Amino acid sequence: MSNLSNKNIVLGVSGSIAAYKSAELIRRLQDSGASVKVVMTKSSVEFITPLTMQALSGNPVHTELLDEASERAMSHIELARWADILIIAPASANLIAKLSHGRADDLLTAVCLATSADILIAPAMNNQMWLNRATQKNISELKLMGHHVLAPEDGKQACGETGPGRMVETNQIISIANTLFSSGSLSGTKVLLTAGPTREPLDPIRYLSNYSSGKMGFALAEAARSAGAEVTLVTGPVSLLTPKYVVRHDIETAQDMLKACVEHASSCDIFICCAAVADYRPRRREPQKIKKNDATLNMEMMRNPDILSNITAQFEQIFSVGFAAETTNLIENAQQKLLKKKLDLIVANDVSDPEIGFDSDHNEVLLLWANGNEKLEQASKAIISKQIINRLALIYHENRS
Ligand code: C5P
Secondary structure, three states, X not given: OOOOOOOEEEEEEOOOOOHHHHHHHHHHHHHOOOEEEEEEOOHHHHOOXXXXXXXXXXXXXXXXXXXXXXXXXXXXXXXXXXXXXXXXXXXXXXXXXXXXXXXXXXXXXXXXXXXXXXXXXXXXXXHHHHHOHHHHHHHHHHHHXXXXXXXXXXXXOOOOOEEEEEOXXXXXXXXXXXXXXXXXXXXXXXXXXXXXXXXXXXXXXEEEOOOOOOHHHHHHHHHHHXXXXXXXXXXXXXXXXXXOOOEEEEOOOHHHHXXXXXXXXXXXXXXXXXXXXXXXXXXXXXXXXXXXXXXXXXXXEEEOOOHHHHHHHHOOOOEEEEXXXXXXXXXXXXXXXXXXXXXXXXEEEEOOOHHHOOOOXXXXXXXXXXXXXXXXEXXXXXXHHHHHHHHHHHXXXXXXO
16 A cells, blocks of 8 residues: 555646646546645636636635635645645746745745645756756755755756756656655664764774764664664764754764664664764774874774674674776776675765765665665655655565564
């Protein structure tokens, strides 16, 4: 059954030639079992009529913010509360600009501001408008606000030009909307997760570390939690808020991280090792600040424990998931790690690309397991995490049955 079954969806339509695709989207959403109410901006009705949208959705179409009749029927607040998710398809450059500034001068923007539901945005516009720095800045702002943006596709446009700006196809919108709802696929399981970097002290005021932001691990913790798991998160130093209902343990060094994981692993079913653990640490932590007396400084380093291998060796029953952050030979290296570390699933990503690298809000990964693989196209870390958890749950239940 689709996760969209029995869900209430507000479909926002703004002024773009791609509005014709939203007619098909209504049908597809209904086929998935959802109820759809359509909110149209003033300019969108120049592209497709409210009558068409009403006939397809089976519900009155809403266009006015300050209209007595529509306020009586369903105000922007009621629509905002009714929605389990808001899908804006197509989202024009103007609408994107207004949303990124929190404006509420028409019904659609007011609903967006008043809702606590997830907002999924499918932009559509001329390629130069999309590439314009103002639009890109607004898009970054929307992502920071936690909205899910489906980057438009490259191709021939209605204006005759070729480039990025075509709204993604309806099946992709449906598939992403699906992943935004909890499937309950990890209900009854306990998940242990590591995230962020470790810090390996050199002296009382200095340490060795890396650029890991912890965003991926935290997004996974949130996704596992919303799939019904009880989640324990062991994290290095990051400046992120703990996801709701997740139990968090803060550590600094790789050795501390291993200790915390060993403490919790025996009661867990699934171990997801997302942390960027320092492979080496200084052999000696100087008790006093190291002085710059000499032109060079030599420091002896020693290997840190491999947390993932330690846990899979010590807790054979645990379903283990590792990450392979690579800059070369992605698939080969990931496959080797899958075998060497005795993992059930590995998430491989190319960290040489800054768009999807360590501190980015986005990722694009390849999942590999004993008898399969799946490529997850570039998307926000929230969406990628939900997709990883969905796949993980399928393999986990398959292995356990
Ligand atoms: O061998 P490599 O460091 O590339 O393996 C990456 C995977 O191993 C990641 O899942 C990472 O969290 C984990 N790891 C670990 N302990 C280390 C190094 C990496 O658990 N010391």
